[in-house]
Amino acid sequence: MTGSHFDSTAKAERHERSRMIRDAVIFMTVAVCLLIGGFALIRAFKTDEPAQVSMACALKLYSTYNPKNFDQCVAVCMACNAGVKTTCSTSCRLRGAQ
Numbered sequence: 025m026t027g028s029h030f031d032s033t034a035k036a037e038r039h040e041r042s043r044m045i046r047d048a049v050i051f052m053t054v055a056v057c058l059l060i061g062g063f064a065l066i067r068a069f070k071t072d073e074p075a076q077v078s079m080a081c082a083l084k085l086y087s088t089y090n091p092k093n094f095d096q097c098v099a100v101c102m103a104c105n106a107g108v109k110t111t112c113s114t115s116c117r118l119r120g121a122q
Contacts, residue, residue: 078104097121 081104101112
């Protein structure tokens with residue numbers, strides 16, 4: 025066999041390996057994009073409003089419950105959601121209670 029035959033075979037093998045790597049990178053990129061899109065879609069449909077059960081419980085405690093009122097928010101969280109003061113106060117602050 026000639027040396028050029030070995031060179032062309034090695035080139036073909038390198039080309040095939042680079043094509044396989046490129047295809048794997050494209051597949052991984054598409055998979056990650058689909059995952060991110062799925063999480064964004066799930067997040068878009070998730071509501072930040074309290075559930076109806078929590079709202080009913082809150083209205084038992086406060087006739088005019090305002091989730092933006094920090095003291096009311098913490099009290100409702102602790103009573104209705106079985107929370108503790110630290111996590112409830114953090115949760116209320118993150119939801120914008122003042």
